[in-house]
Amino acid sequence: MAGAAAQGATAYVTLEPCAHHGATPPCCEALAKAGIARVVAPIADSDPRVDGQGFGYLRQHGVEVTTGVGAEQALSDHAGFFLRIAQGRPWVTLKLAMTVDGRIATATGESQWITGPEARRAVHALRASHDAVMVGAGTARADDPQLTVRGFGDRRQPVRVVVSRLIDVPLMSQLAQSARDVPLWLCHGPEARSELKTAWEGVGARLLPCQISGGRIDPLAMLRALGSEGLTRVFCEGGGQLAASLLLHDLVDELQVFTAGMALGAEGYPGIGALGVARLDEAPRFDLVDVVGAGADIRHVWRRRQSA
Template sequence: MPNAADRRFMRLAIALGRRGLGQVWPNPAVGCVIVRDGRILARGWTQPGGRPHAEAMALAACDARGATAYVSLEPCAHHGRTPPCSDALIGAGVIRVVTALTDPDPRVSGRGHARLRAAGLEVHEGVEASAARDANAGFLLRLEAGRPWLTLKLALTLDGRIATAGGESRWITGPEARRAVHALRARHDAVLVGAGTARADDPDLRVRDLGIARQPVRVVASRKMDLDPNGQLGRTARANPVWMLYGDAQDVPEGWTQTGARLIGCPEQDGTLEPRAMMATLAREGLTRVLCEGGGALGAGLIGAGLVDELVIFGAGKLIGADGRAGLGPLGLDRLADAPKFALCRVQPAGDDICQIWRRR
């Protein structure tokens, strides 16, 4: 039976796996720890681009004969670009495998565990399962619900404004909060903005100064694609990916076809892109974690559709007043009881600002 040491080593494996968030899609971010006689022999996690897998990284760094492998997700059992990790563990002489979750990918889905047991290995499942589900929530949502994990980021004044009446928003928050946003981008597969934000801010949306191997995909939801292709996103689309989501009933402007951006049609509803269809489209393209950075109408649409899993709110000690632009567009609520509900997870400082993290109830 799993013991306290098993739980401790599994928590380490899950923490190692988190290092891959934003870097490994469409694969899961998995961690692996190889232990013999209570001593850690090697550690590994899924590498950028999804290969090598965590188990392969750890096994390559040690002699694993007679050892226990702690893996935050069931080892794969299918041949893809690499051989199955379940076979690698068997071949390395591991005698015991402890996992946190069964992989819902239909190519695995229990086959990895079965292969290990058939080879005579001792297998324990479900150790620290809740923490593992949280770490790979996006991968699991994509397979189980057909959509990515969605984080909505807002930078607000004390009175809930994102810009002055004239549209000035640089900068609501200070440099420490802005750096924290770059770290947030690095942990997501894609950064999503609406057409209004793209027009008003001409954003770059890339991660700066963190030395990551794989930049997030920059996604713009623009039903009419009425954006300047010579802006920052259009000019840099060949260097780092840009995906434009547009209404599938609209004509595609010729300027955007020459930028290198990927143009993806989505269904329309009531004069805007249908939120659930947008998220389903991104999931089909392999994305597991999406960070939405605005604007207010897009954020309201995603919240209203019940698609926002996490709110990250950076609050600044400033006041703009009622003539400023609200952080969210209309939600069409008549009763307070119908308001979307989120539970506070933690509050932390970000220089002179604060960061609040809320999860959907």
């Protein structure tokens, strides 16, 4: 797009320019052909099709290459990309909006709204920073959510992912009604009825068959299926059973916890389902990254412990 202005210019990129043919030709070739004189990049691309080859091509064609600038920030920004390359699955952020006693709904199921408008706006911003927003079938039935980014103007919407072994989500839901406008993927098990699969495909949803383990969808296999579709960051908004399944299998990379100053008591719905923890050293552990206010609520950010 720069045309002649690219001659002798410096290009600042957030990752090593690619060196392989995919949906587009190699970026390193395009940069050299454009007459770029210098490329500044923080880190190499760990994809084996690149991994130093992009830098090598640029140097061979007379382009000066500077690396290491902003490397720590780039590693954080690209964490999902690198995780998908290394483990075949996307980065998982688990969001919990709870009372001070860890409840997400009253005993009757009322949950809107536990947190205030500032916290809800922060959640929409988090949705926008991920490739997909994911919920379990129980949350899809109880809340009838849209799972879209709202309040930030006209923008790309993340994929909506519903994890439902039997695809037991109402076909009259907001998700179904908007499936042709905003991508909707259903992760299901082999027992899902063929007529339900046909009906959901008919409204525009995409079906992703997943393996079953212990009577539930295997969370690692499900995430790898999402990774194979190119997703690098998934924002999970519950409910409790899906959250517990991800935590039990050590698949939560980051926690975004919004805590409201109210209590609902033991009869309320817990934010996380049963984990079967008998001893403290069996519990999933995270390191605190940040604590900030979100209106009348508190937002905690936690990351997976490196030792884990």
